[in-house]
Amino acid sequence: MEGLDLFSNLPEGCISHIISFTSPRDACRSSAVCSIFRSASESDSVWESFLPPDYPDVLAGSVSPPVRFSSKKELFFRLCDPVLIDDNKMSFSIEKRTGRKCYMLSARKLWITWGDTPRYWKWTSLPESRFPEVAELLGVCWLEISGKIDAHLLSPKTTYKAYLVIKLGEEAYGLDYPAETSIKLGDHASNKIAILQQDGTRRFQSWTALDQLNMWRSSQSVSNRGDGQVPQARSDGWMEIEMGEFFNDEGEEGDIEMSLMEVNGGQWKSGLIVEGIEMRPVCN
Amino acid sequence: MASTSNSTSSKIITLRSSDGEVFEVEESVALESNLIRRMMEDDCANNIIPLPNVTAPIFYLVIEHCKKHAEMKDNKEKKKELRSQGEELLKSDPHTYSNLMEAVNYLDIKSLMDLTAQWLADFLKGKSPRLIRELLKIKNDFTPEEEAEILERNRWAFD
Structure with missing residues (x-):
């Protein structure tokens, strides 16, 4: 040598x-x-x-x-490491291995049905959150959270996954019913099922025949989409649940629309703490 | 005299390698080199252009790849083929690779610079520093302390 x-x-x-x-x-x-x-x-x-x-x-x-x-x-x-942008409503970071872009939309940047009604949702600050405010669910039947981001902002020619970043309060209940998630970008749509709380309990009610029928219907309608997603632990102390994936080609297709909905179960839900929705490139 | 042209219509440029061999090259090919372009602009066009830093065998390689590169425009298959040839050259003859890279850098040929850089980049991907040194015959000139510090600072990349 x-x-x-x-x-x-x-x-x-x-x-x-x-x-x-x-x-x-x-x-x-x-x-x-x-x-x-x-x-x-x-x-x-x-x-x-x-x-x-x-x-x-x-x-x-x-x-x-x-x-x-x-x-x-x-x-x-x-x-x-994430940098806060857009008046603290979003965070930006780079995926280390590839240099591709990651964004998180804070709860304040999302559309949360009943989010402005203090009886149903509470805005609070948590020391472990990157954002000044997170949304805590006090109680709703109709759970609907959605967000969108301009595809231009994301790295081109990249497959992304979107995740709802959450925590469950100690008193969380009613979140075990399968929620439906969807991602839309141009003609592409990806739908999944998310079980926010795996060992959930329901307050004030036990499983009724109607519940079981609804569960069965829901499982039938999603049988082609694979098993339901469950929350996974993140390194920052939060949990995340996958909402779906999409391929961002040249960023020319307008907004990426992401949503999570649970409006079929009919039960009251509480204790979900939402930090935001994160979009990360899929690493091969 | 080596002729690398079979067209009579385009202008021919005459070049001489460091070991004295004379090449006749079509102007369109020769002008891929920004060095030759500059020399021609400085009015060397009617004389033989000397290339004191490039030997004949390496200059042959340069011309060959300039032509291949011109052919492969919009041809994905050929592009792939040309890209994969780098791995073989680097494994079998890293010495020629480095001479080619030096010549391309000296002649300032953008398209070949990207191609030959891509070859080595593909070769480096996923390999450990030790294996890279071994295959490319590069001497480890770090002290053990320096090496330990670099490994520590870039630890995530070695996981």
């Missing part, structure tokens, strides 16, 4: 150009090859190519304090 350094005659810019064709992960790995690769893989030109092209707009719309950075690599990793 000694004395045969193949790349020592290539300018650093040339090696940076090569590394910008890999991925953030490969660039970080390359930095451990040799010192030429290290300085090339840390150059701004490499990390500029991994950042979403419209990152300056995102930074301009970010809520204070301003994002400070001394290199594009530092900025990239800073943006892997």
Whole structure:
């Protein structure tokens, strides 16, 4: 190996150009090859190519304090943690492995039926939330939550999944009935079933024949959509439940519409805490 | 004299490699190189253009790939084929690859720069630093402390 350094005659810019064709992960790995690769893989030109092209707009719309950075690599990793934008109503981050964009719409950015009626929904702040406010369900029969985002904002040529980010209060009840979720983008629609509370209990009522009939109908109508989604733990202490997936081609199809609805069960529901809806690229 | 042209209609540019071989190249192919373009603009067009940093075998490779690249426009199959050739070259003869990359960089040919960069990028993907060093015959010039620090700082990429 000694004395045969193949790349020592290539300018650093040339090696940076090569590394910008890999991925953030490969660039970080390359930095451990040799010192030429290290300085090339840390150059701004490499990390500029991994950042979403419209990152300056995102930074301009970010809520204070301003994002400070001394290199594009530092900025990239800073943006892997969510930054609040749009007057604290949305968050933006980058998926580390691919550099693709993730957004979360806060509960304040969603349409929540009865959300403005204090008897039914309460707006509260939780220290573990990235947003100043989350929505807590006090009690409704008609549970309907929806949100939309312009497809232009998301990374093109990317498959995304949307997740409702939630918690269940200690006294949560009535959320075990299958809810229907849907994602629409242009001609594409994806529908799923979500069971918000797996070991749920119902207050004031036991299973009636009508309940069982409704459950059966619901399960029949969704039998082609696979098993119901259940909440999964996230690393930030919240739970998430998948709402569906979509492929964002060139972002030319207008808004992506996402919703969760449970209006068939007829029972009262309470204790659901909604942080927002997150859209993340699917990593292969 | 090596002729790389079979067309009589377009203008021919004469170039000389570092080892003295003379090439006749169609102007349209030669102008892919921004270096040659600049030299011609500086009025070297009627003389033989010297390329002191490129040997004949490497210059053959450059011309061959310039032509392939021109042919593959809008041809997805050929594009794929050309992209996959990089892996073989890098495995069998990394030395030639680095000479080709140097020549492409020196001649400043954008299309081939992207192609040859893509070859190495594809090659690097998913490989460990140790394997990259071994296959490409690169010397590890880090101290153990430096190496440990880099691994620590980029730990997520090695999981």
